[in-house]
Structures are given as structure tokens and as C-alpha cells.
Amino acid sequence: MPLQVTDQLSLLMDILRSHQLDQCGSNSECAQIQRLTNSLLQNPQTPLELRETLTSIQTYSQGGNSAPSVDQHVMGYQNELNQWMNVLEHN
Template sequence: MPLQVNDQISLLADILRSHQLDQCGSDSECQQLERLTNSLLQNPQTPLELRDTLIAIQTYGQNGGQAKSLEHHIIQSNGDLNQWMSVIDQM
């Protein structure tokens, strides 16, 4: 059974919150971020006000998967993570 939009957003938030709090992550989490954002961006039920944030998160996941140091990438993205979590928490 496919995840509903709210479930996908919750999963996305869990991964981002983990990156934000732990200041570390994995390649598989970055790949999951890409899959989730891609799915949400293609779903017409996704709130329009999330689209720009989802695109930014998608780019973050792609760049994280290509980064020499994922931890460094996460630390550098801390401000963005805070902003994205704020947007998601308002949903």
C-alpha cells in the first residue's frame, strides 16, 4: 500500500530532524529524501506551499549523496534544515 501524502511528509520530517539533531546521516537516507520529494512533487494532493521546500530538500538529498563528507554537508545545511523543518511543522 503506497504511503499517503501526510505519511510521506512525516517520514521526510523524521529524516530531516534526524540529520538536524544528530548532525550525521547516511547515503540511503539521502536517496530516501530524493524518492520522497520526487513522489510528493508528482502528487497533485501535495500542498502547493510545500513545493519550493520540497525542491530544495530534493537538491539537498542529491548533493548529500554526492558529497565527499556527508556530515560536513549536513552541518553546512543546518540553517536550511531549520527552515525546512519550520515549514513542514506548519503543515
């Protein structure tokens, strides 16, 4: 059974919150973020006001997959992670 939009957003927020609080991450988490954002962006039930944020998060996850150090990549995105969490929590 596929995850609903709310379930996907909740999972995405959990992973991003972990990156935000722990200031580190893994390639597998970046890959999971990428799968979630791809799915959400393709789903017509995803709120339109989240699409720009989801596109930014998708770019973040792609960069994390190719970064020499995922932890350094995550640390460099702390301001964006804070902004994204704020947007996601209020939608």
C-alpha cells in the same frame, strides 16, 4: 499500499529531524529523502505551498549523495534544515 502524502511528509520530517539534531547522515538517508521528495512533487495532493521547500530539500538530498562527506554536507545545511522543519511542521 502506497503511502499517503501525510505519511510521506511525516517520514521526510523524521529523517530531516535526525539530520538536524544529530548533525550527520548517510547516503541511504539522502537517497530516501530524494525518493520521498520526488514522489511528493509528482503527487497533485501535495500542498502547493510546500513545493518550493520540497524542491530545496530534493537539491539537498542530491548534494548529499554526491558529497565526499555526508556529515559535512549535513552540517553545512543546519540553517536550511531548521527552516525546512519549520515550514513542514506548520503545514
